[in-house]
């Protein structure tokens with residue numbers, strides 16, 4: 240795990256208690272940073288894959304938003320032409336997923352999945368809607384803060400990461416054991432996007448910026 | 464002006480609702496060189512209470528016959544050596560791959576294996592590991608990862624069991640008795 244990753248067992252998040260390994264990890268001796276990450280062809284991305292709002296008969300409900308940012312490594316170098324996949328609940332906090340039992344409406348115009356490649360400078364851009372919060376069974380009155388799930392590959396295998404992006408000043412962050420499973424306050428802060436209205440479209444959609452630094456590239460193994 | 468510190472992002476769980484977002488057409492297929500021997504690798508994922516894990520996602524990354532990671536894409540425009548598969552209602556995954564060969568990286572020689580990453584609800588941080596295709600730990604004792612594990616019984620958790628000429632079973636125990644060896648991501 241990278242130095243900012245949560246511990247495997249974090250009892251406040253109940254599912255970790257039986258799923259996190261209890262024995263110490265064995266050192267891979269630096270090999271993960273020597274293996275390339277899988278690279279995806281531009282042809283893997285289809286026309287509307289980066290716009291989650293154009294897959295129904297009309298626009299989905301909710302706050303339409305641009306989500307954009309830049310992916311770099313710890314040396315500040317852009318992560319180029321790298322696959323980013325996102326998935327999320329709709330504006331009511333319901334996933335288009337058979338095992339989501341939240342009693343909130345599905346939106347027939349929102350499937351909640353997208354993908355794109357970073358450009359030659361590490362930039363990416365999605366169009367989506369701001370997801371709603373949703374309840375879960377972790378504890379009494381448990382609600383997940385609004386979030387977008389993000390999957391990234393990076394340049395080397397060691398950088399493979401799945402994370403969640405949150406929204407500024409969300410009061411549910413304080414009670415969320417998944418977010419608070421990250422021990423370092425600065426690392427938690429880095430999972431919160433910033434409002435960036437000028438990246439949106441005036442009178443149409445808002446904008447948020449989320450920059451992503453991937454740990455684990457070879458050039459930074461020996462520290463900053 | 465604030466100094467930008469390039470500090471890394473933290474991992475978060477994949478959660479239980481990833482299937483539509485991460486599903487790939489024929490995601491469970493690893494394609495090798497022409498003439499590579501096809502093998503199926505399958506198994507069950509279990510938690511510390513022995514319950515099957517029905518919402519894990521497993522990725523496997525295989526080197527080509529020449530030991531390098533091919534940038535060749537498959538018919539779906541993905542790297543042909545890379546597979547992604549979710550466990551089913553019985554906690555089972557199944558990947559159609561090919562028998563890997565020895566690989567050398569920076570002068571270190573590794574026994575035939577597939578690289579594995581496991582994500583699941585309840586895993587805030589992914590698990591990196593490997594699956595080897597040797598009958599006994601002693602036959603691959605030279606492998607740097609097997610050597611780093613040291614203990615033979617623990618190392619045996621990374622060996623797929625040959626069930627049929629082209630079928631290997633490799634179960635993953637996330638925690639508890641027979642806990643699979645997991646690796647640091649460095």
Ligand SMILES: [Fe+3]
Pocket residue numbers: 328383386388478480
């Ligand atoms: Fe979620």
